[in-house]
Amino acid sequence: MTTEQQTDGMWTGEWVERRLGVRLPEPSVRELLGLALRRNPRRAQLLVSQVLGKHVPQLPAVVYRTGYDLGLAVRELLGPDAAASAVVLGYAETATGLGHCVADGLGGPDGGAAPYLHSTRRPVAGIEPVGGFEEEHSHATSHLLLPADPGFLGGGGPLVLVDDELSTGTTVLNTIAALHGRFPRTRYVVAALVDLRGEADRERFAKTAADLGVRIEVAAVATGAVELPENVLARGAALVAAEETRQGCAVPPAGPQAPLTRVDPGWPAGLPDGGRHGFTAADRLRLDAALPAMAERVAAAVTAGATTAGTTAAVPRRVLVLGYEELMYAPLRLAGALQERLGADSEVRFSTTTRSPALTVDDPGYALRTRLSFPAHDAPADGDGLRYAYNVAPGRDLSRRFETIVLVIDDAADRPPLHAPGRGLLDRLRHVTDEVLLVTVPALRPRPAAAAAAPASVSKAAVSKAAAGAALPPALHGPAFGSYRAEEVSWLLKDLSGITLEAPVEEREEAIQQGGAHYAESLPVEYQPSAEYQQLFQQALSEYAGRIAEAVAVVTETVLAERGHGVVLASLARAGTPVGILMRRWAQHAHGLELPHYAVSIVRGRGIDPVALRYLADRHHAADVVFVDGWTGKGAITRELAEALAGTGFNPEMAVLADPAHCVRTFGTREDFLIPSACLNSTVSGLVSRTVLREGLIGPDDFHGAKYYRELADGDVSNQFLDAVTECFPDVRASAAADTSDREPDWSGWAAMERISEEYGINSVNLVKPGVGETTRVLLRRVPWRVLVRRGAEAELGHVRLLAEQRGVPVEVVDNLPYSCVGLIHPQYTRGATGDEGTAV
Known part of the structure; x- marks a missing residue:
């Protein structure tokens, strides 16, 4: 066995043996263990394994083989038939890896493995422990058993309990007592690297086995005893104090910092x-x-x-x-x-x-x-x-x-x-x-019982097929779908590129407002920007790229601070998609993180795509998913998302680049300024249309649909937009930090929309489109009545004025407007109004 046990001819327990009198007389035990002193009032000595891979760096082959051979010994003790039904339980934290290796050995030489669970000191919200016990001598005493399957320890076969050392056996007996009432069985095996129990401890094992009517057997690599002097705890504490005084205050390592x-x-x-x-x-x-x-x-x-x-x-x-x-x-x-x-x-x-x-x-x-x-x-x-x-x-x-x-x-x-x-x-x-x-x-995060429930928006057919293990459709990636790089976004959409879904804006508007159609059942004809309008986009990008970069940094840092570095980004297609990509790029730039990023569809009045939720829950822990959008108007999508995710285990708190509506907690800014991606449609969104949900095209096991406009590639500025903002990241890194200010929503945007709706006789907030982004979308895709512009904000709204002029829409400059501008839908279509068109630009 290759270890670092011998150094300059010395056993790594000699220092403690000479000064404290703690002895491990058996050569087989001394080969496996060294000695150190604990800072622990319950036990003075620390038995330091040389083959466990915990405190002493060891060759991985030695660590693995030691545990694997112990598993083979347990297999021989049990016999092949009993070994085939055994379950292995390891102890946190020291023996979690050892228990794995024992489970591998117990599975036999053909590459199998016994089912394995280890205790943990990390609770999981919503997961009820199937057992727990105390390890009295440990520095951290409480253990939890949190199997994803509550019946994992059932079955009645032998339970193999694995620990690195068996000192008194108290922890093992606590475990058996805690589990036997819930998961009764007739045989327990304790596997340890070293068995150091005294005669009284062995008698306690025999008595417990007799009281429960079970067999408790022990398999160990080495067996021996620890010889302790009188008053070992007091003497050990004094020795630790003296040595720490001699060493003085620890000095952090100096020298250059490695990459x-x-x-x-x-x-x-x-x-x-x-x-x-x-x-x-x-x-x-x-x-x-x-x-x-x-x-x-x-x-x-x-x-x-x-x-x-x-x-x-x-x-x-x-x-x-x-x-x-x-x-x-x-x-x-x-x-x-x-x-x-x-x-x-x-x-x-x-x-x-x-x-x-x-x-x-x-x-x-x-x-x-x-x-x-x-x-x-x-x-x-x-x-x-x-x-x-x-x-x-x-x-x-x-x-x-x-x-x-x-x-x-x-x-x-x-x-x-x-x-x-x-x-x-x-x-x-x-x-x-x-x-x-x-x-x-990625840490496995089992779903709580509430998270296993189907989303309210999932149809009965989808629920039954999901329960039966219905196959999920594959995600789409560029360049086969969309102009973004494959690693930057996975589109959870169905490709409808070969189907004609477009209709003139006026025809769509009349059908929608008369109640005969939903806006998600068709697509508007893609707006083709004039040369003058394209120039406005380029000017806006040049002027606002840095401002957007700063907002991207703030919202991403806020998400990472609140939700940790294991988050999964799910952009609401399509306006959220470029924001999600920028957030992913910032996490990579500032922290070296490679965050998973998906684009999913949400439709106002019909909820979020249930198949996309199933896809995300199948690959990630629902609580890690952060839904991302470009901006808030009056908060309709915020409400829609919260309703759609109720009871699913997904967190409904959305992250947005800009929150002028004051309706979310996680945002990059609350200023209402021009985000250049609002200026265009598919040509700034990866050449992907807004999403489609129509009976006959989207089945119960399909993602919502969308089109890829390959024919518009010559005018595509999607990656130009992303790259221009990304180039500004170094300039804002010094000032980038999570937003720790008061971020509670007050929904002041919604209140303003109600006031405007009443003031202009519209009588429906669904026909009031607040903010630069929403106003731009109205001018591109709906039949607008007029545009309200806040006095003093005219200089920043050149593209709005240009679009209004091209569509013959009057622009009215007003005071006391909480947004830079607001678009109003023509009031003649108020009957049966279905509201705004989701999150797609």
Whole structure:
């Protein structure tokens, strides 16, 4: 076994053994364990495993093989038939990866795996634990069991409980007591690296088994005892205090700061990141299949970093893959695959961060030689004390230094404290290595019972087919559909490009207002801008690109601060789509994030596309989805979205670039200024039409539809708009920050529309279109009656005046208008009015 247990001929427990008198006499136990001192009133000593991959960086093959062989031993103990029905339960945080490896070994040599669940200290809103128990001696004592399937631990087969050490067995007995009443079974097996129980503890095991009428058996790699001196707790506390006084205050690592690179591993959609909510044999097969490609992506970043650093070798000699607390198995397997990919010229080691505070002593005879401390960044426990990474910094022995550190976390832990300057884990790592790679995997988030309910707008046919596992249609991507790059947006739409849906504006308006048709059943003839109007667009883009960039930065930073770095953007097609792309670009520019981005349809009066919701819920946690739009008019779509998402598990709070209506909490600005993407239709929206929902074209398992106007490619400025705003990102980065001001909506825009409707005798707020964006859409697609312009805002509304002149619409300059301008629909069509046309420009 290759370990770092022997250093300069010394056992890494010698320091504690000499000073405190704690002894591990059995050679087999001393081979597996070192010793350190805890800062814990319940237990003085910390038994530091050399093969677990927690506190001591170890070869991933050693870590995996140790757990796998333990699983084989359990399989032999149970026999093949009983092993086939066994379920494995691991303990957070230390043994989560070990339990995975045991489950793999228990599955046998043919590549199977036993079902696996580990306890967790991370609660999930809406998910009720199926059990919980206490670990009295631990630094963090409470454990939760949160399987996505509440019946995961049922079935009656053997339950295999996995921990790194079996000291007294109290935690195991607490677990059995907590679970046996709900999930009774006849056989329990405890698997541990070391069994250190005394005779009294073994008698408690026998008594518990007899009282419950069950078998409780133990399988361990090594068995022995810990010899403790008298008054060990007091003596240990005094020794810790004396050593900390001798060392003085810890000094943060100094020196240059290594570059940080974010690497997208290409984690398979829907694959659990570990056993927190359950992990099956099928999940293991998916992970095995995906590992080579993921390791290739990380290896490419490692070798690129080595080239940049000017090293003579093709790759750094020592690479550390650092997992995060409970996330052990995924980074362990990635470390193993990375070692295979990098080959013999490099040595890959694996360890993880921990909650456990312990004394560090930079001595070859002490197990924990260095410590990096950093604030907790694991939501929802941000601010919950400090976390630690041991033996990552080299200390005095520079031969232990890692040239590259690959930090692997889940997206729930990719939060602001991780990136905190001077204090966060990333900053601490960047001072002890040559390069840091950040790899984020999506955390599985099981849906609460309420989220499993179908949206109110889903038809009965759609519900029944969804329950039966009806296939979902594929997303559309450019260049086959739309002029945006494939990675920038996935269109959850049905391609209707070959169908004639257009009608003259006047015909559509009369049919809509007379109640004979819904606006989403047809399309207006695409407006073809004149040369003069196109020039106005270019002028507006030049003038307002920086202002838009700042609003994009603010709304994106606000979303990330509120919802974390694991958000999924879902733009409301089509006006929201360019905003969603810009938000995605800002997250990439400022944080190195690759946010998933979709475009979905919402239709006023008919709700959001239910098939698109099913698609999103199938691939992501509903609570992570943020719906994005361009701007608010009077708030009709805000209300529509809230009604459509009630009871679905999706968050109805929309993020918009501009909120002049004061009806949302998350926005980039509340100013009503010209957003150039409001000036045009499809030619600034990826050449995609607004969305269509018409019986006969859209079935119960279809997305809402839209057309791709390939024939308008010569006039397409979609990417020009995006690039012009993106070029301004560096100029606004210094001032970009989440909006922490009072953002509560007051719906003052809606109140103003009611006043205007009454004042002009329209008697329907649906025919009042407030704001620059809405007024522009009225002039392009409806039959406007007149345009109201706020006195003093005329200079910014050249395109509105030009369109009004071309359509013969009078412009009236007024005082006390809360918007820059307002468009009014002709009042002769008030009967049966259906309102505005969704979110498409």
